[in-house]
Amino acid sequence: MTFCLFFQVLNCEYAVRGEIVTLAQKLQQDLQANPGSHPFDEILYCNIGNPQSLGQYPITFFREVLALCDHPTLLDKSDSHGLFSSDSIERAWRILDQIPGRATGAYSHSQGIKGLRDTIASGIEARDGFPADPNDIFLTDGASPGVHMMMQLLIRSENDGILCPIPQYPLYSASITLHGGKLVPYYLNEETGWGLEIPELKKQLEDAKSKGINLRALVVINPGNPTGQVLPKENQQEIVKFCKEEGLVLLADEVYQENIYVPEKKFHSFKKVSRSMGYGENDISVVSFQSVSKGYYGECGKRGGYFEVTGFSSEVREQIYKMASVNLCSNVSGQILASLVMSPPEVGDDSYESYFAEKDEILTSMARRAKTLEEAFNKLEGVTCNKAEGAMYLFPRIQLPNKAIESAKAENSVPDAFYCKQLLQATGIVFVPGSGFGQVPGTWHFRCTILPQEEKIPAIITRLTKFHENFMDQFHD
Template sequence: MSAIRFGNLSVFAVAARSNLKGRPWLSVKHACAINAGQGNYKGQIRCKVLAIDSMNPHVKKIEYAVRGPIVIRAGELEKELQQGKKKKFNSIVRANIGDCHATGQEPLIFLRQVLALCLYPQLMQDSSFPDDAKQRASRFLSACGGNSVGAYSDSAGVSVVREDIAKYISERDGVPANPDDIYLGTGASDGIRNVLKLLMTTKDGNGRAGVMIPIPQYPLYTATLSEYNAYPINYYLDESSNWSLSTDELKRAISEAKPHCKPKAICVINPGNPTGQVLTRKNIEDIIKFAHEENLFIMADEVYQHNVYAEGSKFHSFKKIMMEMGSPYNELELASFMSTSKGYMGECGLRGGYVELVNLDPDVIVQFRKALSAKLCCAVTGQAAMNVVVNPPKPGEPSYELFQQQKNTVLDQLKEKGKMMSDMFNSIDGITCNPVQGAMYAFPKIDIPKKAVEAAQAKGIAADALYCFSLLEETGMCVVPGSGFGQKEGTWHFRTTILPPVQQLKEMLSKFGDFHSKFLDTYS
């Protein structure tokens, strides 16, 4: 075996001089670590500045289940199918992520027409483009530098988009909104991260910022809190009551967390991801009262506000309820988030989103704007898409009927698929699923035999991860284990989207019962 050499010094020589004789397995990484610790042979060995032991430890804690190992395995299986390898299935059904267009949803024609005109203004001369699309594109471009989407926008976003968002919020809530409180971002996730960053304390121990998050939750929150070294304060949604929440649970969670952190904010996802519930007005009022009592900043993730399906369910924005409750609740600090990625639009790849900031200290707003300016601006094309979402065709305009038809078709199909999915899961012994009231997901609870739990422990994975890996290998269905979202100890779940086309969804669900029975038989 030959030694790797650096100048006149081999790795084995480093080992010898580092009192590690007789260890021929010593790697360059080990040698670098040794020298980094002892300060020997400076300049002799060029080591990586960033190594797994020297990188930011908080980044290593980040986990993001919806793009985790099961999804990686799904990609490998897709390649194997393309290479002609025989499987028990003909294709992978990707039900792991809320990516509407990837599962076959057609783009809204009007939105894409406006984008096309913004990107290539010469199309204004094309008579096949409707006048209302041309009017919106012209108005948007007139607010862009040089009338081009290729120019930077203001760090907060293009002015006319912020004006239209404020008008949209005012009409939705019956409460005035100010364009100066609106900030465009790269999807809702960008705004969420930017606001969370403001709330951090940079301290350790009981001085760490604590942020209340629902369990189950969207993994963006735990990932971001890990990266920022914040303390997650988990409050559990009540599965037995259709994933509602109680003030008693909020009080329990914050009381147990206070010795370990400084609680700063409460995050709420409504309609829910991954649970698909829609909060009642009373639930929202209770949360607002609790936030006032505990002096918490409210972060309202409302990206699914158009996705409400269940009879009797209705979306209420936190801002609307907070303002209607009057003093002192209407003085609470609030951030509300919206996106082009969900709703009936499904424009995930365009990365359009905004945050409305309410009742923030003006000095904090100055700092927030400063931080945004360091990023220059978010994608201008995403801002153009958001502009269409908040300023769609109006009655009497040439595109109105087609736009409404496309919008209603998407939402009606999601409603149908949500009911189809929950009904099917509830028809299988050992699986229970709350009604899909809103959003784009079902979060069924599965009974997993003790033998399967033990088999999963032997593999070093959660029992529901074993279940989801088995489902993928047997049927080609890619879903995400509930352990990636958080769940009550001793319970097991998985999250699936309701996005695949109706026919594909029927085929997927028809296979599910057979798989579940086989899984139980294997581990009974």
């Protein structure tokens, strides 16, 4: 039958799962079917922030609690006490007591289980030093559905615009496209370590206004994806002031709040920054997105997360609630996990030492991997790479030779995608082309996660370096 699809869907692209990844999956199948069919023996996925797919173990305490909540019969059996830490057992009891009827298999309140939202609100208060209201929290199946929900609410017509960083995580461009709005780009300054500069924001805002676009919100990703920068507090204050003055909703993607690798930077939530400036509920609308997929825990497959909304009228809150209720509720295991990451074991708890050791090992290893990869990229001819202060990515810039750019065009490829495709076919390494995130026209980048296990990093660097030398030789001007 003939079939027409509406244009938003056709226009929506999702680079981190796009063409290169599809090719990688095909090559992996080749390797399984015919070992030796390619000049590498495995695919090295550096395309997506998916730590456990690359061998990172889950945090034991979190999984103990999840298993006990999934099968509470275990709590009644004395044999279980040899298999689980005592605080995981206590925590599971506490969580079950927070769930009406202890029914982990029941639809919950559309915003998420109230007791779990209480725990999350306490975690936010402990983090920020400012009050948090459990009624402001909406639990979601990961951060993405929360972003979609806000875009659906904010975008009324094709004249509504959302200010988004470039480069950006393609969830934003995809969601704005799907909901029929306009992405108004503001460029991060690569020269100043992907700085978010207010004059650029103002320039883009005025430009959009002059085209008749109604600006609704500003997206900030901090720590940055794909760019890895951590915003200084003073910069965050300027951003808050800008949103306040322009009446923009501040959509703060804060899913990497636990991933910071440099001692001179610290995470500050935008809500904390705005409250520190004396702005309250009536002054500014801030939405903070959090996820169980990132942090040191990296529980992507569990699809847990929340967003906290402050500074919205009760009328708008009711609309958000109604949107949430159309999908009934987010998955309860993900809800439990969201409460756990916001209230992990504390000093004195049975699990604390092993928990802390697991967390510390993951984060210090990520910091080492970020540094090692950054240094390796900076040694490549024509490549410069800012450091990853946070998040899970490096976003090096590559000066592609003209011949490479022409060869790419000859096969209808974007030049950075051409580079990534050649890299994949020669080495099995999967990077995402910068064009999937947006970049200053005429510049080329790629995104590389810092997530391959540490023992694989030397091989990645060796293979990449060799490939890069050959590539530059081949396409030398």
